[in-house]
Amino acid sequence: MVSAALEIVVSSLVAGLVYIVYRLLRVPDNLRPFPSVPIYKLVKWAFWSTTPRAQYLEMREPLYRAHEVYRIWNFGRWKLIFNNPDHIHQIYRLTNSAIDKVPLTSAANYSAITTFLGNGIIFAGLKDWHRIRKVVNPAFAHPWSTEEFGVCMQRLVQTVRRQMPDKGALIRVDRLIKRVTLDIFGKVLIDYDFNCVEKPDSPYAAAIIKIMDEITMPLFSAFPFLDLIPGIRRAQLYRDIATFDELLFSLIQTKLQQQQQPGKPPYPAKGSSDLLGMMLDASDAKDADRLSPKELRDNLTNFFVAGFDTSAASINHWLFMLAKDPHVQARARLEVLEAMGDELPWDAVPTSEQINGLKYVNATIMENLRYNPPISLTAGRMVVKDCQIGPYHVARGTALGMHLYALHFDDRLWTDPLAFQPERFLVTDANGSNDKHNWLPFGMGARKCLGTNFAMQEMRVITTMMLRCFEWSLPADAIYADIRSPAFGTFSPTDVVLNLRARL
Numbered sequence: 001m002v003s004a005a006l007e008i009v010v011s012s013l014v015a016g017l018v019y020i021v022y023r024l025l026r027v028p029d030n031l032r033p034f035p036s037v038p039i040y041k042l043v044k045w046a047f048w049s050t051t052p053r054a055q056y057l058e059m060r061e062p063l064y065r066a067h068e069v070y071r072i073w074n075f076g077r078w079k080l081i082f083n084n085p086d087h088i089h090q091i092y093r094l095t096n097s098a099i100d101k102v103p104l105t106s107a108a109n110y111s112a113i114t115t116f117l118g119n120g121i122i123f124a125g126l127k128d129w130h131r132i133r134k135v136v137n138p139a140f141a142h143p144w145s146t147e148e149f150g151v152c153m154q155r156l157v158q159t160v161r162r163q164m165p166d167k168g169a170l171i172r173v174d175r176l177i178k179r180v181t182l183d184i185f186g187k188v189l190i191d192y193d194f195n196c197v198e199k200p201d202s203p204y205a206a207a208i209i210k211i212m213d214e215i216t217m218p219l220f221s222a223f224p225f226l227d228l229i230p231g232i233r234r235a236q237l238y239r240d241i242a243t244f245d246e247l248l249f250s251l252i253q254t255k256l257q258q259q260q261q262p263g264k265p266p267y268p269a270k271g272s273s274d275l276l277g278m279m280l281d282a283s284d285a286k287d288a289d290r291l292s293p294k295e296l297r298d299n300l301t302n303f304f305v306a307g308f309d310t311s312a313a314s315i316n317h318w319l320f321m322l323a324k325d326p327h328v329q330a331r332a333r334l335e336v337l338e339a340m341g342d343e344l345p346w347d348a349v350p351t352s353e354q355i356n357g358l359k360y361v362n363a364t365i366m367e368n369l370r371y372n373p374p375i376s377l378t379a380g381r382m383v384v385k386d387c388q389i390g391p392y393h394v395a396r397g398t399a400l401g402m403h404l405y406a407l408h409f410d411d412r413l414w415t416d417p418l419a420f421q422p423e424r425f426l427v428t429d430a431n432g433s434n435d436k437h438n439w440l441p442f443g444m445g446a447r448k449c450l451g452t453n454f455a456m457q458e459m460r461v462i463t464t465m466m467l468r469c470f471e472w473s474l475p476a477d478a479i480y481a482d483i484r485s486p487a488f489g490t491f492s493p494t495d496v497v498l499n500l501r502a503r504l
């Protein structure tokens with residue numbers, strides 16, 4: 001009797017679960033005609049790290065050649081992904097009119113990524129986005145001095161040298177680069193010194209690094225409901241988010257109190273230039289647009305997600321590409337030495353003028369962003385008004401995204417796209433332009449990356465200082481031809497070990 005009842009309960013639970021999975025994975029009628037990336041491949045990605053190129057070749061190439069648009073299951077819904085360059089440009093142009101972003105809070109509200117990002121700028125719908133941009137635009141219009149990035153880099157250079165008794169050692173660089181980009185972010189964004197390069201285990205630094213490592217785990221991005229299941233749910237991740245919130249809210253509170261002090265000097269006071277302070281100042285001017293502490297917190301977490309791992313990933317890829325190609329490395333270093341000389345202290349921070357003159361170094365950064373776009377798949381968009389994209393009629397309510405990796409490797413747009421050739425960004429046509437039209441690592445249009453200038457300046461300072469202070473190569477027993485990343489759509493390399501030798 002008892003076992004019969006148990007059988008009924010278990011069968012009902014299984015039937016319920018099957019029904020939920022069926023409902024979740026059911027393809028909307030209007031998306032049925034499009035070819036699909038098989039779910040088992042997404043699951044495979046979720047468990048094995050891969051290289052961006054392998055992922056592209058394995059998943060997309062067959063679909064890409066045959067079809068310029070296909071559907072993929074991502075973050076709890078089916079999405080159309082566009083590969084064709086003309087269609088990608090068209091989607092960018094339609095963004096903020098027929099196409100909007102999908103606020104994360106509209107789906108899987110319980111998921112770790114939604115808990116962390118809240119309703120911040122990255123996924124904000126048009127109405128909220130206008131309000132947020134009004135407050136954050138002035139802060140991002142600020143010209144970044146090289147000093148702001150360089151002082152954090154000096155700490156990294158000194159730490160690495162301490163690990164090199166004979167001026168050379170095998171160094172796990174991906175961790176170090178993450179730490180220095182976190183230090184830069186802390187200083188420039190929220191006026192807080194994580195000092196992660198020297199003390200990586202301090203609670204707030206450890207919390208945010210853990211969050212960044214886990215927040216976009218492919219398995220949970222594809223199947224966010226897993227965060228609801230006890231035993232599978234990433235409980236520690238939610239605790240790390242709470243720890244980091246503690247820091248953000250206390251900094252916001254302190255800044256708000258400072259701002260309310262009578263006789264407070266106009267911002268920026270004493271040359272201070274952190275983004276949080278500037279955002280508060282901008283919202284102070286117009287009360288109606290003022291962001292609440294929770295909104296400020298949501299946008300800060302958005303900046304961390306948008307800018308911290310992307311910059312670190314990009315620099316790690318750059319170091320790797322230049323280790324693979326010693327000629328490119330030598331040419332870039334020569335340019336730095338000519339601009340800065342060997343007379344300055346060995347860890348000198350380059351000036352803006354010096355950096356602006358480094359055309360070849362800049363070309364290596366641009367080529368690296370083409371070759372390894374940290375955000376290869378931009379999703380999170382929704383059609384809000386029926387529209388035509390190329391020959392396709394796309395109905396209201398369709399979620400879609402663009403495959404920037406496909407754009408950057410399209411042999412109709414790029415000569416020999418598989419070759420790493422910084423020179424391609426030195427060549428200009430009669431109008432003085434080069435391939436930049438199809439170079440979209442930062443996206444384009446209204447929702448183009450807000451941190452483009454920040455990221456480019458940060459990368460210029462870090463790469464210049466690396467070239468001046470070190471030479472590097474792949475370890476003799478390196479087994480990898482390309483670096484791996486446990487990711488889907490965004491790529492953050494892990495296990496990058498390089499043979500580093502101090503130059504000065």
Ligand code: HEM
Pocket residue numbers: 121122123302303306307308310311314373374375378379380440441442443444446447448449450451452454455
């Ligand atoms: C190499 C570094 C970076 C890359 C490759 C990158 C790439 C991108 C891309 C492709 C988008 C557009 C996404 C879409 O269209 O769906 C974007 C948006 C954004 N990025 Fe970046 N990013 C980088 C660094 C940064 C930094 C350092 C910050 C902040 C300090 C930042 C802040 C943002 C913000 C706020 C948005 C959303 C803009 C909006 O919707 O108005 N990014 N980024």
